[in-house]
Amino acid sequence: MDRPLADFVNMLRYGGVPVSIGETMDAARTIDLLGYDDRGLLKAALSQVMAKTTEEMEIFNSCFEEFFTPGISLDLETALPAGDQETAEQNSDLEDASSLLDQLPAGGQQQSSGGNGGGSGTGNDSSGEGAPDGSSPSLTDLLEKGDRTELALAMTSAADQVNLGSIVLMTQRGLFARRIMEEMGLADVNQTIFDRRREGNDAGADQLSERLDILFEAVRDMVERQLALTSEGKNTQFRQEILKKVKLNNIETRDFKLMREMVRRMAKRLTDMNSRVRKVKNRGHLDIRKTMRRNVAYDGILFETHWKQKEKDRPRVLAICDVSGSVATVSRFLLLFLYSLNEVLPKVRSFAFSGTLGEVTDLFDRYGPEEAIPMALDIYGGRSTDYGQAMMDFKDLAFDEIDHRTTVIILGDGRSNGADPRTDILKEIKTRAKRVIWLNPERKSAWGTGDSEMDKITPYCTKADVCNSLTKLELVIRDLLKSSS
The missing domain is CATH 3.40.50.410 (von Willebrand factor, type A domain)
Structure with missing residues (x-):
């Protein structure tokens, strides 16, 4: 099962749709057949697999729209106003890093796994074609090249590495944004900015710093979007886990409604566990007398068996x-x-x-x-x-x-x-x-x-x-x- 589907299933579960393992496997087979290209067809197909009631369908529609709406926006052009283009072209120190985004082909020109952030990050020899040893471009290279596609891929990869999907609280936004930036290669970019200022290349340092600020903002937006996707369900679940252990004498009035719902779910689970009708076949102890009597018509060959079962004594x-x-x-x-x-x-x-x-x-x-x-x-x-x-x-x-x-x-x-x-x-x-x-x-x-x-x-x-x-x-x-x- 691919990662987007796993994240979407978790989002549904946090939202209140009990997606089972079997339904998840059906959804995976659906995606194998349809792919992600046709959004409308995918939504219709997955809703048939995952949503079972009218209420679950409403939750599914809301989660689908939020989850499958693109949320990464990188507007690096604001880092280089149009009037700065001539200055950038005249500055020999920035000759390899002054490609303006309005001159870039849409989507960039090279494929990169992104998220590695492990390049040298010196910044004065950044052609954007990757490191000499063939490894992925550094974050400095991606920022100077202004490749939105590669930066978005790097952000997504870094988010996976730091497990952004586990974010629960509003107070974790800054922590996760910082971790993602560090995973992408923040330390190398900061070192490059420091080196340029030490060498007197303030223009190059300012340009890289401005683009880094824009990337920071994009990462924060991605973190906030992820928090918005699952925070309500996760916060409810987090709250429920706490309330289960809090002394009942200390429960606040505002939590009574949630507690009542938790009691009902617990009771339903216990009811399901203790009221299942066991199949007659192959259960309990073999009743020899009834089995022999039932198979007289077959000359004593045991085609049909009868089992003794212990009845539950309801207290x-x-x-x-x-x-x-x-x-x-x-x-x-x-x-x-x-x-x-x-x-x-x-x-x-x-x-x-x-x-x-x-x-x-x-x-x-x-x-x-x-x-x-x-x-x-x-x-x-x-x-x-x-x-x-x-x-x-x-x-x-x-x-x-x-x-x-x-x-x-x-x-x-x-x-x-x-x-x-x-x-x-x-x-x-x-x-x-x-x-x-x-x-x-x-x-x-x-x-x-x-x-x-x-x-x-x-x-x-x-x-x-x-x-x-x-x-x-x-x-x-x-x-x-x-x-x-």
Whole structure:
């Protein structure tokens, strides 16, 4: 696969189009057949391969127009005003370097790999025909010759060498522009300018310096264009990677929308992993009895086989969430996560408490998680936390529903404000349930300090762990689904 296609695929992925490996291979074969010459035909063909929905088609069209629009512009003629042509021709020291760009044939006259920047860079013997040993012309040669095509090729090659496609932040523009210039041979050009001034050739030094400034500007434009192509998608991805690890208590309100979308994507991925229908053939353990019975018609020859498969035991989940204070933010995302897994966790009952405890399952069924979560926080939050009262209320509401298939998830910091946490009820729950999982947003070193009752609570939990980020929350849900398969 060629580099432009790889960069375009990355741009689509950052933009929100999930281009698969198979689709990328199809796109590569499409380009092999059509090439890049007919832009309209290429766009139509690639859109059929890569875009699958109306939304993805809109993103594809936008990315295609941005990516395949030429973005390198080198106007070196501004470095030599028309009035300076006679002076340049009369200056014997610049005789080999005074070819004015308005006299150059379009596109230059020689082919060069560019981007090497490794020439001698002395500048006083620059014929533009390459170094005596046959290597690529130096950057000084290309600037003095004014070959836009070769300079553009050199810029592109240098950008590949410094991996310009990895640019993410606005603050990296200057860094990448400098790296590209250094890769092209900036040091040699600066040395040539210095040598000319030392020799008294100020006119030649000024001309080369002006052309270098124009090249610098062109490189900065290329860097900014690359940043514009992928920065939005990359910055979003960069932001998401950070938010996955940030403590949920520290999530700012402006990031809630992005976090909700991340939770939905995580839940969809876990759903896909745990709801795939396995093919009957060649899976599980061979069922000898059914296989023999099925092949009686073939005189016992095993033309058809039957396999034993283990059915997934979908867990019944009871989620108890402390919605007081800072714990409410973590509870918000746990509830959203559980209800986004309705395909593989169809039996979820949710309870919320700070003082008294109440069931909020009906709110989710009636309004959906977007509206139900704020309502639950408003109804049951904002009171002094009392784990003992919450345990008694839970026993009254759902104790008879707990059996060997039930997983009870309790999210809270275990701080009961000095009240009895009623671990005796928690012990009964553990005896009846398949497992009891306690998730605490506080670090373990804080467990048991102050009014924390975690030292009393932990012995009656199948698992008690820290859960204060989206990454850890995903791991908990993944383990829950894995243990149920």
